[in-house]
Each structure stands twice: as C-alpha cells, then as structure tokens.
Amino acid sequence: MITKPTELDVEAVREQFPIFRRTIRGKQLIYLDSAATSQKPQSVIDAEREFYERYNANVHRGAYRIAEEATAAYEAAREKIARFLNAPSKECIVFTRGTTEAINLVAYSWGWANLKEGDEILLTEMEHHSNIVPWQLIAQRTGAKIKVVPITDDGLLDMDAFERLLTEQVKIVAVTHVSNVLGTINPVREICQKAHEVGAVVLVDGAQAAPHLPVDVQAIGCDFYALSGHKMCGPTGSGALYGRKELLEAMPPFMGGGEMIRTVTFERTTFNEVPYKFEAGTPPIAQAIALGVAVDFLTSIGMEQIRAHEVELTSYALERLQEVSGITIYGSAPPEQRGGVIAFNLNDIHPHDLATFLDAHGICIRAGHHCAQPLMRRLNVAATARASFYLYNTPDEIDALVEALKEAAKFFGR
Ligand code: PMP
Numbered sequence: 001m002i003t004k005p006t007e008l009d010v011e012a013v014r015e016q017f018p019i020f021r022r023t024i025r026g027k028q029l030i031y032l033d034s035a036a037t038s039q040k041p042q043s044v045i046d047a048e049r050e051f052y053e054r055y056n057a058n059v060h061r062g063a064y065r066i067a068e069e070a071t072a073a074y075e076a077a078r079e080k081i082a083r084f085l086n087a088p089s090k091e092c093i094v095f096t097r098g099t100t101e102a103i104n105l106v107a108y109s110w111g112w113a114n115l116k117e118g119d120e121i122l123l124t125e126m127e128h129h130s131n132i133v134p135w136q137l138i139a140q141r142t143g144a145k146i147k148v149v150p151i152t153d154d155g156l157l158d159m160d161a162f163e164r165l166l167t168e169q170v171k172i173v174a175v176t177h178v179s180n181v182l183g184t185i186n187p188v189r190e191i192c193q194k195a196h197e198v199g200a201v202v203l204v205d206g207a208q209a210a211p212h213l214p215v216d217v218q219a220i221g222c223d224f225y226a227l228s229g230h231k232m233c234g235p236t237g238s239g240a241l242y243g244r245k246e247l248l249e250a251m252p253p254f255m256g257g258g259e260m261i262r263t264v265t266f267e268r269t270t271f272n273e274v275p276y277k278f279e280a281g282t283p284p285i286a287q288a289i290a291l292g293v294a295v296d297f298l299t300s301i302g303m304e305q306i307r308a309h310e311v312e313l314t315s316y317a318l319e320r321l322q323e324v325s326g327i328t329i330y331g332s333a334p335p336e337q338r339g340g341v342i343a344f345n346l347n348d349i350h351p352h353d354l355a356t357f358l359d360a361h362g363i364c365i366r367a368g369h370h371c372a373q374p375l376m377r378r379l380n381v382a383a384t385a386r387a388s389f390y391l392y393n394t395p396d397e398i399d400a401l402v403e404a405l406k407e408a409a410k411f412f413g414r
C-alpha cells in the first residue's frame with residue numbers, strides 16, 4: 001500500500017521565510033523563480049550570522065576552541081549532506097560553490113585523466129550550459145567527442161536514441177536529473193544501469209532535483225551527483241559533489257593550494273585524502289554550515305511532502321494556464337515525470353516584456369534562454385518565460401499568475 005505523505009502546512013512554512021513579509025509596489029511578493037534560486041528560511045540566515053558572531057575561524061587548522069567549533073560544524077554539514085543523498089559516507093561529499101563547480105571538477109579531474117581521442121562524452125539536448133561547456137573544454141583538450149541524446153516532442157529524453165548512442169566508445173554520460181526548462185524528470189536509474197553495462201560512468205546534474213525530490217545516490221547508482229545549495233534553501237556559494245569513493249580516490253586534484261596537500265616540496269607534492277584533496281584553499285565555511293541547516297530544514301519538512309506539494313501545485317498550474325488564450329507550454333511530461341517548472345510563451349509577447357509586466361504585479365518569473373540555448377533551438381524559440389515552484393508557493397499565487405497573464409494579453413493587445 002502506498003501511504004500518502006501528510007499535507008504540507010504552507011502557511012507555517014511561509015512564516016519561516018522573512019522575505020515573504022516584503023511587498024513590491026504595495027503588492028505581496030509572489031516568488032515563482034525558485035529554479036533560479038530559492039528563498040532562505042530564518043534558520044539558514046541565523047546559522048550564517050551565528051557563525052560570524054560566535055565562532056568565525058578557519059577550518060582544519062586552528063588549535064583553539066572556536067576553530068574546533070568551526071571545523072566540527074563544517075564536517076557535521078558534510079555528514080548531513082551525505083545522509084540527505086544517502087551517500088555511503090561523508091568522504092564521498094566534496095563541498096563546492098555549486099553545481100557548476102562540481103561539474104567542472106569532474107570534467108577537469110576525471111575527464112582530463114580518463115578521456116582520450118576516440119572516446120565519447122554523452123550529453124542530452126536538455127542540458128544546462130554548465131553541463132555542456134565544461135565537457136566541450138575537456139573534449140578540446142583530450143580529443144574526445146561529444147554526442148547528444150535528443151528529446152522527443154513531448155520533452156522527454158528519447159531513450160531509444162540513448163541506447164543507440166550508448167556505444168563502447170562512451171566513457172561518461174552527463175545528464176540532468178530534472179530539466180530546468182521542461183521540468184522533465186529523467187530516468188536516471190535506468191540511464192546509470194545501461195551506461196554501466198558499456199563501462200561508462202554517469203554524472204547526474206542534480207541542481208533542479210536535490211531541492212525538490214528525495215534523492216538516493218545509491219539507489220540511482222550514479223558515479224557523481226552535483227547540487228547547488230542556493231537552490232535548496234541554502235546560501236549562495238554553497239554546493240556539493242557526491243562521488244563514488246574509489247573514483248574520487250583515483251582522480252587527480254582539480255585545484256592546487258592549501259588544505260588539499262599532505263607534504264609539499266619544490267620537487268613534489270603529495271595530496272590529502274578525499275574529500276580534502278578536492279577542497280583547495282579556505283572554503284566558504286559559513287555557507288557550508290548553513291547549507292547543513294538548510295538540509296535540516298528540508299528534512300524536517302520531508303522531501304516526500306515537498307514533492308507531493310509541488311506535484312499538486314504544478315498540476316493545478318498546468319490546468320489553470322490552459323485558460324490563458326495564446327499560451328504555449330513547453331514539455332508535456334506526465335506529473336510523475338515532471339518537476340515544478342513550467343516554461344511558456346504567450347502569443348508573440350517577448351518573455352522579457354511579460355516578466356516586466358508581471359513584476360508590476362509583484363510576481364517574479366524568469367525570462368530568457370535559461371542557460372539552455374541548445375534546448376531553445378530544439379524548441380524553435382529564442383527565449384521563454386518560466387514559472388517555477390517550491391515548498392512555499394500556494395495555489396493563490398498561481399491564480400494571481402494566471403490573472404496577470406490574462407491582463408498581459410489584453411495590455412499587449414494580443
Ligand atoms: N544545472 C541545472 C539544471 C541548473 O538549473 C543550474 C542552475 N540554473 C545549474 C546546473 C547551475 O547551477 P549553479 O549556477 O548553482 O552552479
């Protein structure tokens with residue numbers, strides 16, 4: 001029997017986010033851009049402030065009380081992220097500044113060491129630039145080739161094409177868990193299984209998944225998983241890379257500097273153990289600690305509850321948006337295969353004009369190419385508007401979006 005998660009108390013959630021007390025031009029702030037960055041609860045804001053007020057010190061080096069406190073809190077945050085992702089141990093978690101840095105780490109470290117001419121890197125048509133460009137840079141240096149899995153007209157990955165493209169030449173598959181434009185949730189578990197059959201490793205870009213769904217890296221079976229703290233109620237400048245420990249151990253360092261070494265002479269350097277080998281220099285300490293608090297916050301609410309809330313909101317939004325004549329919605333994955341992201345256009349109104357119009361109503365949406373220009377080309381558009389939802393959004397906010405879009409159509413005379 002499937003037990004339904006208990007319903008989320010959205011009002012209680014919203015009270016924990018001070019920004020929602022703000023008004024914009026006399027109107028309540030309606031934030032529908034969490035795919036770009038999420039808002040932060042008070043506990044996360046307090047955690048960062050408390051670090052600076054009470055135990056600001058560098059980590060892993062001080063021999064005094066506050067440095068020990070800082071190190072303990074930093075390492076506890078690593079442990080929390082490991083548990084959040086069901087990683088086998090905290091040594092599998094490398095702190096990064098976000099998904100972009102995590103993917104670059106894998107591309108430069110794993111990619112440079114393992115790719116050569118004749119090898120292939122398999123990406124998909126729905127990747128964010130940060131899961132395309134690092135691979136292009138590495139392909140140029142190593143002679144490996146990039147191949148791309150197309151999407152279907154419904155905005156799903158074309159799995160038949162994936163299987164055709166997945167040859168023995170493919171050494172790494174880099175795929176987004178959830179599309180930041182179409183909202184599509186990709187079958188990452190199946191992708192990992194198939195990729196492993198040909199001996200390829202898999203990097204999953206979890207930027208749009210880790211904040212919204214329960215993620216279990218062991219069940220997925222991925223080799224790498226990248227996430228951004230700022231999209232999951234944590235601070236900017238925080239994020240993480242999960243990597244299988246054997247892989248991380250075999251990989252060369254990404255950046256050189258303090259902290260990542262064991263001994264240094266001018267002739268030779270030996271490196272620290274994982275994950276420290278990948279954390280050169282002073283890390284964003286307050287941010288990592290506060291990311292741990294964001295993980296506590298999300299866990300205390302429950303990822304199943306958050307997911308269920310977003311499924312409801314997205315279904316409601318998709319239904320209500322049909323009332324807006326002239327709207328085109330990109331991607332038609334069924335609710336169980338879709339996250340809380342809806343990209344759309346309204347007649348031929350430029351998405352930036354639409355976003356400016358909505359801003360006058362206190363509604364924040366994103367407009368542009370969403371760092372996914374190849375996908376825009378596939379969809380035959382230069383840009384789209386995008387509304388994205390999180391645990392603090394309500395059906396009333398979707399009603400406000402729909403009404404404002406109807407007004408926009410009238411205002412622009414279309
Ligand atoms: N991948 C996806 C799917 C994203 O949506 C984003 C952020 N828009 C990124 C990667 C990059 O994340 P960050 O800018 O936090 O490094």
